[in-house]
Amino acid sequence: MASNRPIIAIAGLACETSGFTPSRTLAPAFHPLRGNEEIRGKYSFIQAGSPLSNAAEWHGALIGHALPGGTVRRSAYEELAGEILTANSTGCGSTSTAPCVEGIDDAEFDLLRRVRAVIGPNVIVSASMDLHGNVSRELVHQTDLITCYRTAPHIDVMETKERACRNLVELLTRSSSGISSPLRPLKAWVPVPILLPGEQTSTRLEPAKHIYEAVPEVEKREGVLDAAIWVGYAWADEPRNRAAIAVTGWDQNTIGRGAEHLAQLFWDAHREFAFVAPTGSFAECIDAALKSAARPYFISDSGDNPTAGGSGDVTWGLTQLIARPEFQREDGPTVIYASVPGPQAVQKAIDAGVGAIVTVTAGAEVDNIHAGPITMTGKVHSIKQGDKHAEVEVVLQVGSVFAILTKLRKPYHLERDFTELQLAPRDADIVIVKIGYLEPELYNMAADWMLGLTPGGVDQDLERLGHHRIRRPMWPFDKEFKEQPDLSARIIPMSNMPLEGPDE
Template identity: 25%
Template sequence: MKIAIAGFQHETNTFAPAKADYDAFASGGAWPPLSRGAAMLQALSGMNLPAAGAIEEARSLGHQVEPLSWAAATPSDRVTRDAYERIASQIFEDLEAQRGLDGIYLDLHGAMVTEAHQDGEGELLRRLRDRVGPELPIVVSLDLHANVTPEMVDLSDGLVIYRTYPHVDMAETGARALRLLHRLMDAGPGRGPRYKAYRQLPFLIPLTSGCTLIEPADSLYGQIPELEGGGVATLSFACGFSPADIHHAGPSVVAYGESAEAAGQAADTLYESVAGQETAFAGRILPADQAVTYAVERSAKGDGPVVIADTQDNPGAGGNGDTVGLLAELVRQRVPDAVIGVLFDPANAKRAAEAGEGAELQLELGSHSGLPGHRPLSGTYRVKRVGDGVFTCTGPFYRGARMRLGPMALLEIGGVEVVVGCKKAQAADRDMFRHVGVEPEAKRILALKSSVHFRADFQPIASEVIVAAAPGPNPVDHLALTYGNLRPDIRLMPMGPTQAAHRG
């Protein structure tokens, strides 16, 4: 059968300092740049991305793949109106050229907010349905952090969501979505697993608490395959993306089955399991000074590096990756054998690369986003290594990603090393450090601008992982965010006050 495939990914933090314009999608960085047609197949080949997995699965099932357009940008504030309209238009323009389609697969995130639409994916699906009608099956893969909306459910025939965080199963999720699409196409109009069940949870989940390498998420996601089978085609749990200030932000469960009863029963069972773990989702986090002090004490045992997650400036959640609060604390405590990265500072990365190894520079490093109360870390920095920012990742999360981070440098101040780059990318792969001469396994302390994805490649070498609350635009405590669009009855933190009660 003939399947059209397209992708448009963005995770929107509406509290972040910078928006995603068209160039953010067109230029690439951690993920491939915007591509269309045959170039899309080449750009995604071999990568841990949903569309790549879907393409491979479609071909293995003997289907004909028709690539439309694929684009992704690093998480940030809203997608600009210009970027959204241009990329959506490209998808539909390429779709218009297709004839005789049997199905459509979309690689979306599920937490895209634009300057004009709270629900970027729902709007895209609405426009798509207007063009192809109600009968053509449309199946979508979504990120584990999707804010699933009623419109997404109503306008698609299947939503299939990642089951790991770190997202090591992105390609596999694309393949699972394609298998669902195959079942729908094979069954024909009005038949197959077309019954849907959708449930929204009543509380927001902090990003760091949804990690599937720890409880309660490990057990919750582990039970999903046990609930599938029989009349249940697929079952998903989305943790939601709390930094998106929209009406339908938050976790949800969605199921698809051969009957309304089968889908509903599976959704209810999983919903009750998640709701029963609300207290466990609260998590634990240390202030920056305590996190550094503890890391120094713990690292003295010498059984592997201690990892500190600089979660509140995570580029993977909309931060710019340029705050220096944790770096300043490492320097203040004169921490030996520590490295932090990847700090986003294009001007100083280029300046260091031009100066060359061994140069000493007076720099105002980081904190160039204009966030209130943030200042660069001034001082004398020694350039230890430089790189061109071009390398291929080998870790489980970024596997196969062909990085294009621009000139990079390894700087040193007060005995602490800092990896600086020209493009935003969360530190989720050891090759980001190896590129500038750092062997992560040999360090005592690794401070990473990431929330959870780093665990896929760094947790196996870590003696312990600590989550730090250094100053940044992505606070773990949602009570610190000034929401204006959330449902009034949703709790801002597990077992915390509702939005209505918090606003008074």
């Protein structure tokens, strides 16, 4: 017997991509998953026996999530997008996000435009995104449902994906007055001329805390299906880069007022956003750590953060660190530094073995704008094989610094990332990580911390990066506005209706 359950395809690409690093992201970096078994296995909320699983027939097309990095090669995008289009040729809804791509200013819109050409205008599309995405008017129009995370650091990733799927199922099964086809919602979209890094917009702290706490309150209003706020992604340079609001629902006046309320909250607080921790130059951070009794003391080497799009192989921070006389003796303050890629250095350490003294050169193979390769002599402390991102990791002790070297770049967010390398971060004096705001495990581990304003492809000093294609005026690039920004809601018609008027 044929099933009358809706058929839903799951597809998408995700990667935060900095336009200010020379690195490029290739197709294998997305670690693509294909087909029902691989993709459904990622999401517990659609696995056998769950309410959503029984509510629809779920078909895995292709999903890929790359570690943030440089702009995606056009050939890589075409390869992966082509697979998505082929898999969606049966005509199904999809959840989808996409990264910045060579030669394409709005890759999310481009991917959905291509999907629409295959599935047609009447198939329902739901999208879930990172709140650090950039959401254009055209993208909102291509979707029927669109939502994003509500926490930064992101602790609601699966909750958001489940909400996107649940909303989609509800929409597909909705009927009115005997009409069998689903009713499509309207969307209210408001662009907000603010472009800030995540390190100034953590939802753990004000003012982002109260702004994001208002999202579920808007969602509860009669006639509203979903509400979302995007902070935007600050290290790309495209006309769509800015904050945005989208409220989805059935009543035009209600969704419009809800979107304008959230936009006004955001704009009213634009001068209040500040870094999530005390900041300073790298030297100032180290000086503060040495003077402090708090242990472990964490320092973010933020300019080359690989989870924001940095290349990960900038050597500037490690070079500055091992040059400090305080750390040149083995009995100096214990410092852990994570990390610098250096495949040849890693292989040399493996060949020598744990306990051997080696001289190796690492880093700056991709990004040598701020510093060249670093050469160090030290003792091989530990070796680990088989990491998903790094593949191979080596710890080299140079004086009292335990420097983590990797075959491929890797973010260090978890305590086990260190303990599996025979390192004890809780017992260290200083832990330096290429990161922006501390991820939850690091945040809970740190007795104190500072955000180092260091150079790199995701420099926290946005104004020295050289944006030239973003819309102006834009806070904080412009400190004074001649007039208040237009925060009125733009009502986006249903996706199967034409989008008229100029882009805003």
